[in-house]
Amino acid sequence: MGERSALCRSRRGGPRNARSPQTPRCDHVRQGRRPRIEPIGSPRKDVLAVLLELLVGTCIAAALVTLAVVTVLPRLGRAGGPLAIVLAAIGGALGAQIAGDPAGRPLGAILAAAVPVLALVAGRSGCWHGWARVTLAALAQAAAVYVLYALLVTATTARGTAGMVLGSVLWLVQLASLLLTMSFAVELLDVLGRRRFPVRDAALAAPEPAVWPGVCVQIPAYNEPPELLAETIRAVMRQDYPGRWMVQVVDNNTRDEAVWRPIEALCAELGPRVRFIHLADWPGYKSGALNEATRRLPGWVDVIAVVDADYLVEPGFLRATARHFADPDVAFVQTPQHYRDWSDDRYLAGLFYSYKYFFDVSMVSRAEHNAIIFGGTMGLVRREALERIGGWDEWCITEDAEASLRLLGLGYRGVYDPRPYGSGLMPLSFEGLKKQRFRWAFGGVQILRKHAGALLRMRGGALRLTTGQRIAYLTGALQWFNEVLGALFTGLLLTAAVTSALGAHIGLPALSGAALVVPPLLIVTGGVRSQWGLRRTAGCSRGEALRAHLVWFALSWVVARACLSA
Known part of the structure; x- marks a missing residue:
């Protein structure tokens, strides 16, 4: 959609005064002509096209860094961070190429690597390895650009009241889903990307007391x-x-x-x-x-x-x-x-x-x-x-x-x-497992409902929680809603499909062109990261990790029902 908007706003060649800039033409779309692609720095390239190019580049950057993390980066020590930045830059350049803007490859590489560079430099004194900081920065950057791009697509392409309402709901679902995805990534990198575990080490070294x-x-x-x-x-x-x-x-x-x-x-x-x-x-x-x-x-x-x-x-x-x-x-x-x-x-x-x-x-x-x-x-x-x-x-x-x-x-x-x-x-049976998981999810939402005020307040209240405690308990409770978001997303897609089949198009925003590479990248990198995390921490095989994920997927509707019931 971003490309279509860009195409409709670009003018055919000729002198600058040959046509008023206030009257853009889309004749080339109707006539099937391929317009000239403006480079990313061109003033004639609209915001959606620029964001699309940046989105594809940052998503490819996040995918390349993730693949490197699960294969080689943790074994490289200090060299892992700089190599991750190089991969992020390559991803940005590839994004410009895929978006049809070869001239924008240098700038795409710079933009895709900018936030990872800041993360590598700013967090040198922290507990995380450089490659872990760069990985999180690349993921966060891609998620932020996606959210902004999806918002602009919704605002500019949704047709009618129904399209705008459903498009807004879809955008909110995507925003919440990406935030939860980032919370899982932070949690995983906080374990596998740490240099040291001072609290854990102190607990393991605790001496026997004089009086038991x-x-x-x-x-x-x-x-x-x-x-x-x-x-x-x-x-x-x-x-x-x-x-x-x-x-x-x-x-x-x-x-x-x-x-x-x-x-x-x-x-x-x-x-x-x-x-x-x-x-x-x-x-x-x-x-x-x-x-x-x-x-x-x-x-x-x-x-x-x-x-x-x-x-x-x-x-x-x-x-x-x-x-x-x-x-x-x-x-x-x-x-x-x-x-x-x-x-x-x-x-x-x-x-x-x-x-x-x-x-x-x-x-x-x-x-x-x-x-x-x-x-x-x-x-x-x-x-x-x-x-x-x-x-x-x-x-x-x-x-x-x-x-x-x-x-x-x-x-x-x-x-x-x-x-x-x-x-x-x-639980020896799947029915028993469903009952157990329903209780856990139901109880987690009960805790969220009762203590939401304390978890959201930064100061005051009966519970004197630190920022880290608030974030951990809040995200831990909200992660149950990941399955609810999946159900909502499925419902929106089914609604759009049914209404389209009946001839009543509701104008729900959709990705097109180069943007179509984004969802597969997000899904594949998320799955690869999750598999890697489970195998590294639990010491299981690929098949065992896959079966663990199948268990999670099989319980999705049970968890969603428990969250809504609570």
Whole structure:
């Protein structure tokens, strides 16, 4: 469309005064003639044509830099940044060539490399490698030019009220999608592009305290198979912990006595260290049951560890994690959620690596900004801090993540230990997985709704969150809406297709000409970057990474429905 606008505004050759500049002609379009292409610096080339050329160049630059990142740049050390800038310049020159402006190649190269050069020079003292800064700059530059170009195309080519309304909605969907894409890229580069991890290294090097805190391991259960829960309890009992500790098995609302009575008998058999609590017709689900169990704890318990009913915990779990509570500023400690019995099943293998991405990328990045979440299992929380916020909130499905936000808002720290200390079971069926993902997405949006004001305010409010914490929690919640955006985009395309088939053209803006290379570039580079990130962090094969992505795609409509329901 940008090219058509440029063509319609260019005049046929001849003296400058041969035709008034106020009366542009489009005869060459009707007659099928190919007009002369004006160079990018020409005053006769309109804004859309200039932006189109810059858009193609910056997108090619971002694609070339991304491909270099996944193949060679991280291994080049200091040379990676300058090489990435050279590739960005080449991309800008190619963009001018593809847009039909060979004379504009030098300027296209300069413009495509300008922002990456600034990023390389300005961030030399930061924690990121040069190639990572250049990569992010190239991606951000391409996204910004695309947003501006799409806005101008919508404003100048949308026909009628319906076309303008739908075009504006389409532009907003694209803007939001690009912002979320950039948030994923920042998160990934914050892990794979870092020179150092001071917070993680300090956590791994934490010494054993002179006085160990008293710990209670709470195992919440609802209608769990007795054999499975018994195995979990016996694994917990093998803890090698120097301090005082106990176990609470908290069964809530299991009606069948044949299910919970054997566990009650097992706890009595294991001795006074284990206490069994059965709560019948108890409100608040898991949160309500854990709050009541906490109220029944003896006074010497300082720290509460939460372990799901299907986890086999390693003996060193408490010893490795409880040490962090020697620092009074630490409110909670989280370890990765790890899983077992998946390697012989392709579906479970893909699911395993889709889970692993969050703990190997998202949590590692969040930890450097004191913005981790409490994951609900294989984590520990300071009892005093939990009681200070009023316990687990019983209105939220993801009460664990919501509590961690409030704890951070009071000025506490969260510690992430990236080493797994146990393994659980994943949903064995796709139906079970859909229910789990629906709960997670629904709970994430619940948190966003309740705390949106605190996350958006830069100052004031009950939660004293840092800028890094606000960004991490806000983007973490909004990333669930990526699937909603996909559904909206699909709906807009279907609307345009149906109305066009019925002969009622709504004038929805569309890309044409050289701009058609942009969507494939964005999609391919995004997919390549995501595959690379998963393989580098999780250590999986290409096939396993692909299956992980298929799991994410298969859950798109479930997540979208959960977001809209919440």
